[in-house]
Amino acid sequence: MRFAVIVFPGSNCDEDMYHAVVDQLGASAQLLPHTATSLAGFDGVLIPGGFSYGDYLRCGAIARFSPIMPAIIDFANQGGLVLGVCNGFQVLTEAGLLPGALHENTSLEFICKDTQLKITNPNTRFTSAYTTDTITLPIAHGEGNYYCDPDTLAQMQANGQIVFTYTDNPNGSVADIAGITNANGNVLGMMPHPERAVEALLGLTDGLGLFESMAQATKTAL
Amino acid sequence: MYLAKIYVTYKPSILDPKGESIKSALHRLAYENVADVTMGKYFELKLTGVDQDDVAAQVKDICDKLLVNVNMETYRFEIEALEAV
Numbered sequence: 429m430r431f432a433v434i435v436f437p438g439s440n441c442d443e444d445m446y447h448a449v450v451d452q453l454g455a456s457a458q459l460l461p462h463t464a465t466s467l468a469g470f471d472g473v474l475i476p477g478g479f480s481y482g483d484y485l486r487c488g489a490i491a492r493f494s495p496i497m498p499a500i501i502d503f504a505n506q507g508g509l510v511l512g513v514c515n516g517f518q519v520l521t522e523a524g525l526l527p528g529a530l531h532e533n534t535s536l537e538f539i540c541k542d543t544q545l546k547i548t549n550p551n552t553r554f555t556s557a558y559t560t561d562t563i564t565l566p567i568a569h570g571e572g573n574y575y576c577d578p579d580t581l582a583q584m585q586a587n588g589q590i591v592f593t594y595t596d597n598p599n600g601s602v603a604d605i606a607g608i609t610n611a612n613g614n615v616l617g618m619m620p621h622p623e624r625a626v627e628a629l630l631g632l633t634d635g636l637g638l639f640e641s642m643a644q645a646t647k648t649a650l
Numbered sequence: 651m652y653l654a655k656i657y658v659t660y661k662p663s664i665l666d667p668k669g670e671s672i673k674s675a676l677h678r679l680a681y682e683n684v685a686d687v688t689m690g691k692y693f694e695l696k697l698t699g700v701d702q703d704d705v706a707a708q709v710k711d712i713c714d715k716l717l718v719n720v721n722m723e724t725y726r727f728e729i730e731a732l733e734a735v
Binding site: 485493521522531532533536575 | 660663664665667668671716717719721722
């Protein structure tokens with residue numbers, strides 16, 4: 429299993445993502461700059477958190493037009509596994525790979541704390557390895573308030589696209605949404621950080637199951 | 651040369667946390683008749699072009715592609731011809 433970790437100017441969770449899949453999961457990975465234009469040889473794409481392009485204009489709006497993005501859109505459209513965390517989630521909505529949008533938390537505060545999540549769809553390529561339906565992952569965002577219109581919400585509910593919900597909604601997200609997939613189930617965006625919860629030494633390990641699920645789904649050896 | 655003035659705001663269906671926060675501050679300042687506050691973004695673009703309709707079509711394209719997230723925002727714009735210097 430070989431992951432590409434995309435590095436935009438202003439990404440700051442790229443090294444954590446790399447550490448999670450290489451040192452904790454045991455897969456291989458490469459930090460791939462936003463200027464790259466090919467994803468040949470990769471089995472999965474990880475878009476990390478941070479403040480790509482300084483969050484100018486809107487979170488993820490400028491990153492969405494980076495040179496690497498056409499390759500990511502092709503990769504996703506061909507069924508490749510793409511995970512966007514935090515700013516990565518914002519990039520995926522801006523790119524139209526996921527429905528809806530993310531805006532300011534209702535409290536207007538940047539929230540950095542552990543949150544309890546319900547796995548609302550355990551049968552996805554990102555959650556199949558979990559044996560529990562409740563996990564704890566940290567969040568760290570100011571603009572994680574998920575919005576979509578009622579029709580889109582109904583469609584996502586019918587398709588099982590809502591994968592994670594907050595048990596105690598911290599940011600005002602519609603329907604307590606913390607993470608969603610596209611209709612095909614191969615692209616996941618989520619505000620909580622699984623890559624920050626992969627080793628007991630740092631307090632949490634519930635993020636590892638997500639990367640294990642991705643590895644199982646691609647049916648490639650670690 | 652044309653000047654495009656573009657106004658972007660949240661769709662009415664979205665609760666605008668910044669607008670709400672400003673509204674409650676105004677109420678604390680005793681402007682209790684302020685019923686609603688919307689906070690948005692304002693852009694000015696200077697564009698070369700011959701035909702104003704063509705420029706307007708281009709500005710609309712620019713808004714839909716980059717300046718506005720049409721999932722949650724709405725926009726309007728004005729275009730005026732600038733005097734040549």
